[in-house]
Amino acid sequence: MNIVILGGVAAGTKVAAKLMRQNRNNNVTIYTKSKDISYAGCGLPYHISGLIPDKDSLVVNTPEKFSMLTGVNVKTEMEAIKIDPNRKSVLFKDNTEVTYDKLIIATGATPIVPNIEGVDRSNVFTLRTVEDAVNIKRYIEEKSVKSAVIVGASFIGLEVAENIKAKGVNVTVADLADQVLPNLFDPDMAQYIKKQLIQKGIRVVNGAKLEEITDSGIKTTRGDITGEIVILALGVKPATDFLLDSGIELEKGAIVVDDQLRSNLDDIYAAGDCALVRSVLTGKRAYSAMGSTANITGRILAKALTGEDIKYRGCLSTAVLKLFDGLNAGRTGLTEKSAELEGFDAISVSLVVDDKAHYYPGSGNFVIKLVADKSSHKVLGVQVVGPGEVDKIVDTAVTAIYMGAKLEDLDSLDLSYAPPFSTAINPLVQASYVLENKINGVLDSFTPYEYMCGKAEGYQVIDVNNSPTIPGAKFVAFDKLEETFKDTPKDAKLLLVCARGRKSYLVQNRLKAMGFTATKSLEGGVNLNDVKIKFAGAIPPQEVRRVKALGCLQDKRYPDVFNVRIITRNGKITAEEQKTIWEACEKFGSGEITMTTRLTLEVQGVKYENIQPLIEFLNERGLSTGGTGSLVRPVVSCKGTTCQYGLADTFALSEKLHEKFYVGYHGVTLPHKFKIAVGGCPNNCVKPNLNDLGIVGQNVPVFDIQKCKGCKVCQVVNSCPIKVAKVVDGKLSVDPNECNNCSRCKGRCPFKVAEEYVPGYKVYVGGRWGKKIAHGIPLTRVITSEEELMDVVEKAILLFRDEGKSGERFADTVARLGFDYVNDKLLNSKIDKAAILNKDVKGGATC
Missing domain, CATH: 3.50.50.60 (FAD/NAD(P)-binding domain)
Structure with a gap:
């Protein structure tokens, strides 16, 4: 049988290889537009970052290797432009025409490019x-x-x-x-x-x-x-333009096929991103441009072509995504919204659960949304986000949906358990328990989406966390429920909110037993919801503390007005960012902006209710607020890059420090605030030695004294701004402990005594501004590489977190531990970063 396949990435190569394994007498030829075949399209983003450094590793098989392994003929750079079903032929762009007994179209899809100005630019x-x-x-x-x-x-x-x-x-x-x-x-x-x-x-x-x-x-x-x-x-669109006059049925550009991948025309089949499939749940036509779907349908098509009674059951649009290290997302089936549109009596539950035993190192949370049909209890879909193996949850749900499982069918599944891998009750099973309770009326709740849409309007928020967490809400301890609510009307609308949703359910259960009839639990608690309380009058102290941690400092003249700090990169922002800040100032503040000593911009006069809209407005435009609390503070530096005396590129260095330690360590609590300053030269314009850690650009002289002529008027001596250079016994003499390494003497000696210098950084530790000034002490060695400098800065922050006491500044830590100890730790010792970051540290900064 002469089988022609158009397209050679996923579906095309899969069907070709399987056809040859099924029957070696087949004559199978792949014609593909590209130079490559069988490449890993889903791996392409990871080559951009360098995570997959070798592009060739993304090519599963070369045309030559594929032909050798399978016996399939491969013709590359062959673009089909027309098919003639009557003559059973395909015409290619180079005017080549081939005939077929069976034609398989697997041309995939092409990226959608809008018809707008500028799409043809080189960038x-x-x-x-x-x-x-x-x-x-x-x-x-x-x-x-x-x-x-x-x-x-x-x-x-x-x-x-x-x-x-x-x-x-x-x-x-x-x-x-x-x-x-x-x-x-x-x-x-x-x-x-x-x-x-x-x-x-x-x-x-x-x-x-x-x-x-x-x-x-x-x-x-x-x-x-x-x-x-x-x-x-x-997104993508099916690569089927060449089929428009062929008579093949298309829907939104995709080829319509049956459950054996047959088109409406005899002996023409299609699989992969150019073809439609069907939804398992609705039976309707669906488009699934996924490598997994392409491979599965390609294999089924090959088996059907060689006589097997096999049919494709359909897809669920299953997908999993790595967003960042520590953040994965997966989904399958119908969302709650799509389930409603498809006519299901959809109901969902959202919850936060442990992804493995909570006591096991590295444990985290899954955020799971489970969707089912309320009347039949059939599982319809799942969405899950978390740092762990979200694919396990998704794949279990896929199996359940394919088998037509109801929620109750999940209840007793003997799924794998050990502390490093899962919880004793699988997270998906936990979700099914909660959704069963909701359907059966045992749990009365609002979903996060319902809360977003304002359905909790008119409910009093009751904080049932372990300790007061929600500013402005009424806090109720679990053991004080009867006492607290003894005089509350039994039909009072109470919204019960905890961290994840579990404790609020337990409280609701108790309140129902007490006769309360209008309570609601908020699914996902404060982990999934921005719970907001409308304040009448003064803002409570705990809320003032919360927004202060976001960079919002209360204006003491007013009960509900704040000044909001916008972070810059050592004072440098773009013109576009300036426009954004100006607009934010006009829209949410008083119209005035001030500059802080740490080079943050402060929007003045922001009313409390405008704080969150302001933050969201800034975030959408690439800006953020902050710069307060027991954290690494924004990095400041002088303009040494452009200064005539500058010895270091302070702009570049400060931005790297900002990115690694202000941004990268933003979730790391320290005993107190930690300030970093960078000076481009020993003039100390930004007073690096009055910060917790100061960095000063250096040019350490390597004097060639043998060339010294002992001149009566020494140009090195004349050029020394701090007068530590001298001529002693007819030779230049400079005490290295007194020299500030400013390099003003470079090139001044006509006999080349002062020509060679070693660039580097002097690091001061333990400086402090404020009520009790402390001058930082320089480490005993000048750091000569940026890599080592970044390492020393990180060690200092970790040392402070590990050995500092809550409420004390780094200067006090250095004094208590002793400079020699700190110096040795930063220059010579290794620090267990993972262990230190896992410690529980209480911050003591009050501003």
């Missing part, structure tokens, strides 16, 4: 082939790209964002939809994912329709977004 890319990934990586590296815009917040867009961010590039993701991962996750889960992305330093702008690509970025309906490189990740 605009799509990602579909190995060559695309190589070109993006090369462009970023050769152009030293610092900012990127990803247009599209679906799976491929967010994967590209993660991998470009890993190269040290500032990334903005823009999408027309009002959420990330549209149609894949429900709005509440998408909102949780968006928050995690923002915390990881990704700027996310939703509701932004792309209008034009310019030389500086993109224009959207939400304003201009700057970026030196633009990646279009707007």
Whole structure:
């Protein structure tokens, strides 16, 4: 049998190889438009970051190797332009025409590129082939790209964002939809994912329709977004334009096939991204542009062609995504929203559960949303986010849905358990228990989406955490329920909120037993919901403390007005950022901006109710608030880069310090605040030695005294600004302990005594401004590499976290431990970073 296959990536190569294994007498030929076949399209983003350094490793088989292994003929760079079903022939762009007995179309899909101005610019890319990934990586590296815009917040867009961010590039993701991962996750889960992305330093702008690509970025309906490189990740469309006049039935460009992958025309089949499949749950036609679907349907097609009675059961749009280290997301089946649209009596539950035994090192949380049909209890879908193996939860749900399982069928599954791998009751099973309780009326709750939509309006928020957590809410201890609510009307609308949702359920159970009839538990608790209380009058102290940790300091003249600090990179911001801050100041504040001593900008006069809108406004535009609390503070530096005396590139160094220690350590609590300052030369314009850690640029002289002529008027002596250079017994003499390594004497000696210098950094530890001034003490060795400098700074922060006492400044820690001890620790010792970061540390900073 002469079988022609158009397309050679996933479906095409899978069906070809299986056909030959089924019957070696087949004559199978692949014709593909590309130079490559059988490449790992899903691995392309990871080549951009360098995680997969060798592009060739993404090519599973070369045409030659594939032919040798399978016996399939492979013809590359052959683009089909027309098929003739009557003559059973295919015409190619080079005018080659071939005939077939069976034709399999597996041409895949092509990226969607909008018809707008600027899409043909040299800095605009799509990602579909190995060559695309190589070109993006090369462009970023050769152009030293610092900012990127990803247009599209679906799976491929967010994967590209993660991998470009890993190269040290500032990334903005823009999408027309009002959420990330549209149609894949429900709005509440998408909102949780968006928050995690923002915390990881990704700027996310939703509701932004792309209008034009310019030389500086993109224009959207939400304003201009700057970026030196633009990646279009707007999805894909089936590569089927050449079939428009063929008579093959198409729907939205995809080939309509039956459950054996047959088209409407005799002897023509299709599989992969160019073809439709069916949904297991609805039976309706569906589009699943996934490598997994392509491989599965390719194998089924081959078996059906060789006589087996086999049918494709359909897909669930299952997908899993690594967003960042420590953040994964997965989904399968229907979202709650899509289930409702499909006519199901949809009901869901959202909960936060341990991903493994809570006491096991490295344990974390899963955020799970489980969707079922309320009347039949059939499982319809699951969405899960967390640092662990979310695919385990998704794949278990996939199996359940394929088997037509009800929630109760999950209850007693003998799933694997050991503390390093799971909880004793599997997280998905826990979710099914809770959803059963909800369906049966045992649990009365609001979902995070219902809370987002305002359904809890009119309910009194009751804080049932272990300790008061929600500012402005009524706190109730578990053992004081009867006493607290003895005089409360039994029909009072009470919204019970805890950390995750479990304790609020237990409280609700107790209150029901006491006769209360209108309580609601908030699913996911404060982990999944932004619980807000409207305050009448003065803001409670605990809420003042909470917003202060976000960089919002109360204006003592007013009960509800704050000044909000916006973080800069050592005082440097772009013109676009200036415009944003000005707009924020006008929109949310008093119209005035001040500058702090740590080079943050402070928006004055922000009313309490405007704090969160202001923060969200800034976050969407790549800016953040902060700079308070027991944390590493924003890094400040002098302008040594441009100063005539500058010895170090302070702008570049400060930005690296800012990124690694202010941003990278932003969740690490210290005994007190920790301030870092960088001076470009020993003039000490920003007083590095009055900070917890100060860095001063150095040029350590290596004097060639043998060349000294003992001149009566020594130019080195004359040029020394601090007068430590002298001529003693006819030779130049400079005490290295007194020299401040400013290099003003460089090149001054006509006999070349002062020509050679070693660049480096002097590090001061234990300085302090404020009520009790302390001058930092320099480490006993000048650091001569940036790599070692970053290591020393990190050691100092970790030493402070490990051995500092709550409430004491680093200067006090150094004095208590002794400088010699600290010096040795920072220059010579190793520090157990993981152990120190796992410690429980209480901060003592009050401002």
